[in-house]
Amino acid sequence: MKQGKMIAVAAALALTAITGGPAAAAAPVKPHSIYCPPEDDRYYQQTSSAWYAADSGTLINNSAGTISKAYTHTSNHSLTTTVAADLEVSVDYVVGHVNTSLNYSTSHTASYTTTTMFTVTAPAHTTVHYTDGILKRTILITWNHTYSNCTVKTVKDYAYLADNYSVAS
Amino acid sequence: MAAARRVSGTWVAVVCLAGAAMGGCTGTATSHGKRPTEHRPDGPAQTAQDSAAHCGVEVPPDSRDFLSLQDVYPATAGTKSLSTRVLLLTTADCGSGQESSGAVGTSCKAAEFPWTSPSSQNSELYASGARVWAQATLTGPQEQVLSEHVVVPYPKAKDAFVTRYRNHLKDCGAQVLSLQNGQPTDFALKGSPYLVVSFSNGRMTVLEGIGPHWKTGELQSLLGPAATRSAKFVAVA
Numbered sequence: 001m002k003q004g005k006m007i008a009v010a011a012a013l014a015l016t017a018i019t020g021g022p023a024a025a026a027a028p029v030k031p032h033s034i035y036c037p038p039e040d041d042r043y044y045q046q047t048s049s050a051w052y053a054a055d056s057g058t059l060i061n062n063s064a065g066t067i068s069k070a071y072t073h074t075s076n077h078s079l080t081t082t083v084a085a086d087l088e089v090s091v092d093y094v095v096g097h098v099n100t101s102l103n104y105s106t107s108h109t110a111s112y113t114t115t116t117m118f119t120v121t122a123p124a125h126t127t128v129h130y131t132d133g134i135l136k137r138t139i140l141i142t143w144n145h146t147y148s149n150c151t152v153k154t155v156k157d158y159a160y161l162a163d164n165y166s167v168a169s
Numbered sequence: 170m171a172a173a174r175r176v177s178g179t180w181v182a183v184v185c186l187a188g189a190a191m192g193g194c195t196g197t198a199t200s201h202g203k204r205p206t207e208h209r210p211d212g213p214a215q216t217a218q219d220s221a222a223h224c225g226v227e228v229p230p231d232s233r234d235f236l237s238l239q240d241v242y243p244a245t246a247g248t249k250s251l252s253t254r255v256l257l258l259t260t261a262d263c264g265s266g267q268e269s270s271g272a273v274g275t276s277c278k279a280a281e282f283p284w285t286s287p288s289s290q291n292s293e294l295y296a297s298g299a300r301v302w303a304q305a306t307l308t309g310p311q312e313q314v315l316s317e318h319v320v321v322p323y324p325k326a327k328d329a330f331v332t333r334y335r336n337h338l339k340d341c342g343a344q345v346l347s348l349q350n351g352q353p354t355d356f357a358l359k360g361s362p363y364l365v366v367s368f369s370n371g372r373m374t375v376l377e378g379i380g381p382h383w384k385t386g387e388l389q390s391l392l393g394p395a396a397t398r399s400a401k402f403v404a405v406a
Contacts, residue, residue, distance in 0.1 A: 057349040062357070063386030069393045071349055072370045114370075 036150035042089065043142040044098050052162070053077035053112075054133025061122035068121045071132070078111035079134045084157035087141050094159050098139055110134045110162035120168060128168050135165035224263035225256040225291045225302070234401045235305035236317055236376075240394055247310020255303045255402075256291070263295035277341035279364040279377060297333060298326025300404035313382035315391070316362070318375040319399040327371030334373060338366060346389055355392060357385040365389050367396045374399050 055074055061067050081091050095106050112133065122128040143155040230253040238249045276282070283293045294302055301321035308314050322330035338356045346365070347355035358364040363378040365388040374396045376388045 055350055057347065057351075057354070059347045060345070061386075061389070062346065063390040065386075065390055067390050067393055069347060069355070069367075070369070070397055071354070074350060 034150055036146050036148055038148050039146050041144045041146075042087075042097065043144075044094075044101055045140045045142075046102060046104075046137055047140045047158075048138045049135050049163075050138075051131065052079045052134040052136040054131050054135075055118075056129070056131035056133075059120045059122045059128045059130065061124060061126050061128070064124050066121060066123050068119050070117045070119045073112045073114055073116045073118070073133075076111075076113045077134055078109060079136060079162040080109045081106065081159065081161045083141075083159040086155055087143055087157050087159070088155075089141075089143070091159075094139070094141070095161065098137075098159075098161060104137065104161070104163060105165070106137060106161040106163040108162075110164040112164070118166060130166065130168040132166040133164075135163040137161040137163055224295060225258045226262055228255050228257055230255040230303065230305075231401075232305075234303065234319075234398050236307060236315070236391060236395050236398065238307055240391060241307045241315050242309045245310055249310055250308045251305060253303070253305040255301065258291060258295040258300050258302060263292055275337075277358075277360075279358055279360050279362050282364075282375075294320065298322035298330040301402050303399065303402055309382070311382065312380065314379040315383070315388075316375075316377040316379060317395055318373075318377070319395075319402050320373045320375070321402045321404040322371055323404050324371070331368050331371055331373070334366070335368065344385070346385075346392075355389070357389065359385070363388055365392050367392050369396050369400070372396075372399060372402065 053075070055071065057071070059067075059069055081095055083089060083091050083094050087094075091108055095108055098104055098106055118132040120128055120130045120132075137160070139159045139161055141157060141159055143157075145153045145155075147153070232251065232253055234255075235251075235253055238251050242249050283297065291302070299320045300323045301319070303319040303321075305317040306314060307317070335353060335356075338358060339353070341358060343356040343358040343364075343366070345353040345355070346357055347353065347367075354368050356364075356366045358366070362380075363383045363385060365376045365385065367374045374392065376391055376395060378384075378388050
């Protein structure tokens, strides 16, 4: 996290006469030039996730070796990522940063059709419960915008990210 | 590639075998109930049969659409053999206005399921909605035999086809090996022969282990590869 950096470009100093009579009444001492480089800092936090659409089931492996089974999705679904407008940032920007910072695999649009296949693998003599589909991730974005006068505006709002996702246990 | 054509006032099945030696899509050219007269001697349906009840047209199979001997008998020395056949159950040959009867038989003996049947029951498969029946027999060096069947219904019959066979297997007490959205997709039925069945995208893939050699686990491990390869079989009617 970066903070706005206050830089004193110049500071007025009240100087007391080293010599001489009583000093003249000094003007109020205040900085007359405070500057912060404008910048935007955004923080991403997943607050919840839920399956938007998925196929799920069970694979029972009675064999002594690992088996893999290819399943085909039973319906068509698509979900597009959305970002609250007041965050003033693009979908692709959010997707990229969320994937990098949170190690997810979200995308601008996640989808599957009845021709889309996914494979489930079960080790020997195990039962695997699987779900494969589109996960809708709710991401809270905190946007801190630092102005050049060093004031900071904070906006908090949500993005809803689409993620083609699989789980097996 | 696939379409349905109306010929002489009758809807004629147009069946595609993607990747098969037919070169993709073959329309059944006949519309007058031509009966096949050519049969491969290694097919399972070559017993004495009532030719009047037989229907279907043999087409050249592509062995790549089936399990291979290497899949089934890896690292096993000795003589092995593979035979394959593909039968198109066309409206022209099999149609009799009973397409929706949906007969799947009532027997729980694996050897009496329609897909293992002699040709006299091809019409039964046809009536259940099947339009492609592909079969391979893989014989191992110790006389163990694996029989692979792929049955493909035409699209509009797909759901009913799967439901009927799925219910039949349930009624026979078959073990569920896999579920998707609460519906069984794979079954195992103990008996002789041992049987595992997979439903994928409306297509049914069946493996029968004939003889004491086979166990459910062994057959199940072959079911995935078999179902994947058989995806090339497509029927449109």
